[in-house]
Amino acid sequence: MLVFFDISFFPDRLFTFLVVIPPLLRRCFVSGFIAAAALLSSGGDATALTVTTIHTFTAASEGNVTYPPLVQGADGRLYGVNSTGGRADLGTIFSLGLGGGSFDTLNVFTGTDKGSTPEGGIVQARDGNFYGTTNAGGSNGYGTLYQMVPSTGKINILAQFDNTDPGGNPVGTLTEGVDGLLYGTARYGGANNYGTVFHSGLAAGTLTTLAGITGGLAGYYPQSDLIQATDGNFYGTTEQGGTYSLGTFFQVTPAGVYTTLYSFTGGADGGRPLRGVVQGIDGLFYGVCNTGGTYGGGAIFRIAYLNTTFSLTSLYSFIPAVLDGSNALGNLVQASDGNFYGTTSGGGLNGDGTIYRVTPTGGYDVIYSFTDGTDGSAPVAGLTQASDGKLYGTTAGKNSEAGTVFRLDAGLPAPIPRAKFLLQSNASVGDTILIKGDNFVGATAVSFVGAGGTLVASGSFAVLSKTVVQAVVPDGAVTGPVTVTANGLSGTTPVSLVVAAVPVTPTKSTVTITAAAPLASKADSTEGKFKVVRANGDNSTALTVNYKVRPKSTAILHTDYNLISKGKALGLIGSVTIQPGKSSVAIKVIPVPGATVSAATTVVIKLTAGDGYSTGTPIKGTVQIVSSPAGP
Numbered sequence: 001m002l003v004f005f006d007i008s009f010f011p012d013r014l015f016t017f018l019v020v021i022p023p024l025l026r027r028c029f030v031s032g033f034i035a036a037a038a039l040l041s042s043g044g045d046a047t048a049l050t051v052t053t054i055h056t057f058t059a060a061s062e063g064n065v066t067y068p069p070l071v072q073g074a075d076g077r078l079y080g081v082n083s084t085g086g087r088a089d090l091g092t093i094f095s096l097g098l099g100g101g102s103f104d105t106l107n108v109f110t111g112t113d114k115g116s117t118p119e120g121g122i123v124q125a126r127d128g129n130f131y132g133t134t135n136a137g138g139s140n141g142y143g144t145l146y147q148m149v150p151s152t153g154k155i156n157i158l159a160q161f162d163n164t165d166p167g168g169n170p171v172g173t174l175t176e177g178v179d180g181l182l183y184g185t186a187r188y189g190g191a192n193n194y195g196t197v198f199h200s201g202l203a204a205g206t207l208t209t210l211a212g213i214t215g216g217l218a219g220y221y222p223q224s225d226l227i228q229a230t231d232g233n234f235y236g237t238t239e240q241g242g243t244y245s246l247g248t249f250f251q252v253t254p255a256g257v258y259t260t261l262y263s264f265t266g267g268a269d270g271g272r273p274l275r276g277v278v279q280g281i282d283g284l285f286y287g288v289c290n291t292g293g294t295y296g297g298g299a300i301f302r303i304a305y306l307n308t309t310f311s312l313t314s315l316y317s318f319i320p321a322v323l324d325g326s327n328a329l330g331n332l333v334q335a336s337d338g339n340f341y342g343t344t345s346g347g348g349l350n351g352d353g354t355i356y357r358v359t360p361t362g363g364y365d366v367i368y369s370f371t372d373g374t375d376g377s378a379p380v381a382g383l384t385q386a387s388d389g390k391l392y393g394t395t396a397g398k399n400s401e402a403g404t405v406f407r408l409d410a411g412l413p414a415p416i417p418r419a420k421f422l423l424q425s426n427a428s429v430g431d432t433i434l435i436k437g438d439n440f441v442g443a444t445a446v447s448f449v450g451a452g453g454t455l456v457a458s459g460s461f462a463v464l465s466k467t468v469v470q471a472v473v474p475d476g477a478v479t480g481p482v483t484v485t486a487n488g489l490s491g492t493t494p495v496s497l498v499v500a501a502v503p504v505t506p507t508k509s510t511v512t513i514t515a516a517a518p519l520a521s522k523a524d525s526t527e528g529k530f531k532v533v534r535a536n537g538d539n540s541t542a543l544t545v546n547y548k549v550r551p552k553s554t555a556i557l558h559t560d561y562n563l564i565s566k567g568k569a570l571g572l573i574g575s576v577t578i579q580p581g582k583s584s585v586a587i588k589v590i591p592v593p594g595a596t597v598s599a600a601t602t603v604v605i606k607l608t609a610g611d612g613y614s615t616g617t618p619i620k621g622t623v624q625i626v627s628s629p630a631g632p
Helices: 023-041
Strands: 004-010 013-020 050-056 078-082 092-096 104-108 130-133 144-148 155-160 168-170 182-188 196-200 208-212 234-238 248-252 258-263 271-279 285-291 299-306 309-317 340-344 354-358 364-369 391-395 404-409 418-422 432-438 443-450 455-457 461-463 468-472 477-486 489-492 509-517 519-521 528-535 543-549 561-565 568-570 573-578 584-591 601-608 613-615 620-626
Touching: 234 271, 258 299, 258 309, 418 477, 432 477, 443 461, 443 468, 509 543, 509 601, 519 584, 528 543, 528 573, 528 601, 528 620, 573 584, 584 620
Parallel strands: 418 489, 509 613, 509 620, 519 620
Antiparallel strands: 004 013, 050 404, 078 092, 092 104, 130 144, 144 155, 168 182, 182 196, 196 208, 234 248, 248 258, 271 285, 285 299, 299 309, 340 354, 354 364, 391 404, 418 432, 432 468, 443 455, 443 477, 461 468, 477 489, 509 528, 528 584, 543 573, 543 601, 561 568, 561 584, 601 620
């Protein structure tokens, strides 16, 4: 059969529209064409893309339909929530290993006691527990804020939403701020019933409205995830409202100041952004709109925002045709190759959804089309890149079919750790500090700057979650950035940790005494001399040294001799002072003229203890006083 087709160029990609072709032949032909087009767009790189189903949900017990992306825990396992299925068909929390084994249903949602139909994901906080919200259920019927303990799967309810303040029916995934609080959005409620931005501590009863959304130009009905950007502010989207009633992009400061930064028009920029934005390694924001775009099928956008300067760039418009993806519901993830990956729940080669890749400049290609076979269909959640470099996601299935968990191997390296924030600006050696960022699972070292710019590894650190690591400041650390190493790759904080200088304990001087002139004579008034010397320690200050004339001395003070230091007469017990900048002081033995003696006499001086020094060897010295001339 003759096949007629037209090849047209659309922005940044090659698109084929088939006019006459049977469905089976069309599927085979298009599959080959997409593979060839992918090769051309990658410059001939034939790296295989492999999608593997690692688990298929059994809806009755394990749950089904995962709206948010999976998250990797500090233990390396994947965690997620299903909005349906389980004992009460109201959702579940589950975990599984990266290889697909050891699937565990950790808990089920049952309605009034725990909440129901969770549509937001879970986040692991710095205490090691997971936190999330349910869209409905609870004692008021408007959802709950819960804690899940991973070791037991136990769910603890921290707060009940009531559709007033702090809102009702939360949909987005929580984020943990640098202050340790959890931040999120509620779709409804608040003073105007257009939704709220809220925060909560990790304990019950701490849920508070941060900002109420006023509707109109400010937007309304947020269901996006919040992110905390590197400027410390929070960013998200509303699904509706704004100048064109097609949603907004907003900023909320940690103090609760809410600002609408952009209103989507429904044109090339798209409309109705559902899941919010992500911040790329370039500092720009990237997101997906579910409607609008050049062809009406939604759009991928990029936002640059710095110091009130704002610009939006339309990267790609989905084309509502069988080869292109359609109905993009999940958010983007930036993988280790610098490109963004996402899913569409419809469209593609088989109409069952796609996995797509988009570059930061808008290059777009569909890299996988689901078949509604063992790989599943209709992925509504975004992807996550785990520590093994592979991308993981879920399908919802369609009709009554069960969903799946799948792994995409695109030959990508492990993700680079991103150390974004130091949670304290100052520390001392021995203090424990926290670093917040991303991709910390599997960390093998946390290093600090040492003298001369060398790195000093912390001997004690722990990965608390994918986004938080703690470390003890090691000996030898000085002021500088902190580096986290995982999977052989390193990420460094953009600011320095100020490390307090370690107080230097003054080194005590060691003091000795010697007989510098060991003979003194009454006959010719030759003077003897002791020399008290200090070593080590700080010579810039005065040092007072104690002594005593030992009883074993045979000479008699003031009868046979006098002791003099720096012109000052000394006694049998006393002290001498070594002046600043000097290392020694002399003690003179001056014979008293007069009667002669038949034998030599001795003066024995011994150093005794005092502050700021220790005594060394020799600790004593002897000077003889003779009656004859001392010289030769």
